[in-house]
Amino acid sequence: MSVRLTLRDITVAAPRPLPVLLLLDVSGSMAEDGKLAALNTAVRDMLHAFAQEQAGGAEIHAAVLAFSGREARVHVPLRPARDVQFDVLEAAGHTPLGSALTLTTRILENRDLVPGRAYRPTVVLVSDGVPTDEWEAPLEALLASPRASKAVRLALAVGEDADLEVLTRFAGEAHVRRAAEARQLRRFFRFVTMSVTARSRSATPDQAVTLPDLGTDDGFDDLDL
Amino acid sequence: MTLISKGHLPLADHAFGASVAGPAHVAARVGNQDAWTCTHWPSEHGTVYCAVVCDGLGSRLHARDGARAGVRAAKQAARQWSRAPGAPTGLLVRLLEVLWRLEVAPLPPDDCAATCLVALAVPDGSGRRLVLLALGDGLAAAETQQGLQSVGGRAEAEFSNTTAALGTPHHMNDWQVLDLRPSGRVRVLLLSDGIADDVSAQRVPDLLTWLAGLEGRPAAARGQTLRRALRQWPVPGHSDDKTVVYLHIGGVGV
Secondary structure, eight states: OOOOOOHHHHSOSSOOEEEEEEEEEOOGGGGGGGHHHHHHHHHHHHHHHHHHOOSSSSEEEEEEEEEETTEEEEEEEEEEGGGOOOOOOOOOSOOOHHHHHHHHHHHHHOTTTSOTTSOOOEEEEEESSOOOSOOHHHHHHHHHSTTGGGSEEEEEEESSSSOHHHHHHHHOGGGEEEESBHHHHHHHHHHHHHHHHHHHHOSOTTOOOOOOOOOOOOSOOSSBO | OOOOBTTBOOTTOEEEEEEEOOHHHHHTTOOOOEEEEEEEEEETTEEEEEEEEEEEOTTSTTHHHHHHHHHHHHHHHHHHHTTSTTOOHHHHHHHHHHHHHHHHTTSOGGGGOEEEEEEEEEEETTEEEEEEEEESSOEEEEEETTEEEEEESOOTTOOTTOOOOBTSSOOGGGSEEEEEOOOSOEEEEEEOHHHHTTSOGGGHHHHHHHHHTTTTSOHHHHHHHHHHHHHTOOSTTOOSOEEEEEEEESOTTO
16 A cells, blocks of 8 residues: 655755854953853853744754863754753863864854755854964865855954954954943843844844944943953 | 647646745735746647746845746747757856846846746657756756756755845856756656755655646646645745746656
């Protein structure tokens, strides 16, 4: 007896992914002035919001890449946000940005991790310092790679010591902001969260992203970066 | 024995298609930005079959106009090109590109950007010539005695909704072309990316089989079934417009 095919048998069972990669500097200096605590809170809230997003459309997938010590590591592997378990990050050591960029390129070029039917990924780089490894060649490799170069790239400089020029070369001037206080860091992450969730529901999820102004430090925030 | 007859659609041939607006466009009260046709006309040596699917890029202001213009341009180009036996496919592509720009004028081409799939079957001696063209991320496939061959689909370096299209900067060699001379039965499938992205290459023959199962139904019921199936697309979170065209030439008795 032949069984009649249905479209459910023929089509893929998963929604189209909308990948978000967070590249987070967790070098020793992030432990100062409450920066790491603010970052952990903002990332946790973002991942929680992504996990709650059930409006249909694209499925948000998230990964957290942490860089400190000698090289970057995958803190949370790329997976549907609802399946993400986030353990707080700890800060120590140097700022191996080049290693983080190489890892990012490797992930975005991997069609098993990021299939062709995925929407354009978003990569968010957060750093408070100056790279301590060779980063220019890995950045050029990312910008020249066929798939990784097409990602939406956003960057946040945390505090006054962050190398704005490096972040600008990564994301372009229009896609870099500086957070001098915890509230601005939270505002940046809230904006990225809203932007990604709006894209996941949109008829045109690959529309350009415009970063807002993060506001000024009015001296009334709970943490001083 | 061939069932192709001059000026008539032979009994054994089937051609149908359907297109529906995706849930995202329905929710936003935006019209379907895909367009399609499946037509035939008589020629000196038999019947010419032409199928077209165009998908207006969702981010463009006049995507719907661009897709419709693509269908008109492809049909005009196919009619003209099919009158010149043995003409190179490059001429068909160039003609289509020029006619599309004339069709969208005076709108800026970039505001009308659309992907384009064409299948053209032209009588050629005792057999036929089958040309498949694809610019962008839809899929055009043909099943012949030589097996399944296809053009289009998502390029290696692309993500969803990033694609080459009429009206965007591209080279002539961004057009993927299959120029076949099949004998016997031919089945052709054109899919906009709203469907093609959700059907793996290994499953395309199954989709052909599923569509072949609709061949025997009356046209009205078949169209209704097909549109309902596309509206109730089983992939979670699907949002795109969806268009499919199916063409079966030289069926029973060939």
